[in-house]
Amino acid sequence: MAAASSMSSVFGAVPGRVNGLADVPGIAVGHAPARDDAGKPVSSGVTVVACPSGAVGAVDVRGGGPGTRETDLLKPSNSMQSVHAVALCGGSAFGLDAAGGVMAGLEERGIGFPVFGDAVPEGPLVPIVPAAVIFDLPVGSPADRPGADCGREALTAALGALDELPGVSGPAVNGCVGAGRAAT
Template identity: 45%
Template sequence: MTSNSLTDIAGLKVGHATDLARGTGTTAIVFDRPAVCAVDVRGGAPGSRDTELLRPDKTVQTVDAVVLSGGSAFGLDACGGVSAWLAENGRGFAIGSMLVPIVPGAIVFDLLSGGDKAWGRFSPYRDLGYQAAAAATAAPVALGTVGAGTGATTADLKGGVGSASAVSATGHRVGAIVIVNAVGSATIGASGHFWSATDEVGAEFGGRGLPSPWPADAHALKLKGARPENTTIALVVTDAVLDKGQATHLAVMAQDGLGRAIRPIHTPLDGDTVFAAATGAVPVADYARDMAVLGFTAASVLARACARAVFEAEALPFPGALPSWKSRFG
């Protein structure tokens, strides 16, 4: 039995902290035990913390949590809040008598999406990070306008949090969580059909399939704006046994899911970042073959999660807010 959610992968929990008045929030993915983690960054305007230590040649091999947050550079403070919660709960990389939580993260730009951003000297994100970690649960991930997806938008519709999961042909579970805040669009022209339609399972984002006839404006360029107010960030997780190099390759292959779901993607105005983690519960029999299967599955799961993020989102209650998919096409 699965819930089509990242939490179908045993050994992790997900928590959101939402500040609707400010139009922003934070999402924390907390691993029950340290997990191997890597990252692949493709966008031209990324914002992140501790991604350098995820390179295969760096000393630390595992992480305790991954943070996805709104707030642009201010949102990186959320990692400190998650670290504080982990430290209080005896988690971290052991250095002598000290435990140092390892918490990489990435942010999206939602500062112009509405809400009260006049927070004074210190931003709210450290507190939001702590709240998200404390709220983490193994229940299905809440989707849409919640957590780090609260202020997320696309070129023409409200964005948000998406998640999906699958079992690969090798028997490994693969799940994804994504914050869709793209400069481009997840839908085909003005049709309301999703670019991810060929990957859809059941009617998880409306069941509309591809449009017929093909819209004349299908390939018309849709862009949010000329400022770096974008970025799609994601985490894919598998229960396979992978090292950091293999997890890096999983992140690279998973990026294809963004290309299938959002157009354009990886622009100079995006900071597209995909983390990949492995909980190490299920062995890999044949690395080359199984890695191809895992990457194929991760790309599909991430493409589906992107469409679900837009499909499940609700418009923010602010003047000029972008409409939700359901308000236009539902």
């Protein structure tokens, strides 16, 4: 097996800053915890992979009880060519509500699929945000579920990392954060 230093030059690939998804230009990752009524973080959350310029997406849904939203758009037989974000959510099927917050946040920023094409730039936009959930209800309280606000917060974190906004620094964090807060 070749040494790691010689492998880094294969096809001109060079390890990124953190050797992760966030090293890909135009893609950012953001996390947010679900919050209780007082705003305190609880056991669930959301992770958003944002690609505001669009990226080709694909999916392979597995398991006996998948919880997904908009994943059928990613089948090769459908006409959608790109996604603007992917929402990975805790909260079981309840967590799919978080994708609505991601969509709303993208729409506010003028990011989405132009419904009437490029000929009508002021026409409506529909952000394409496939989402999937994990079953984390037995960890913490089953009432700890991410909603639209949590999805919007994770999107803001992702876009902040992408744009290097003030107050947001460093690469995407790993571990029990975002959708993985209660993952076991």
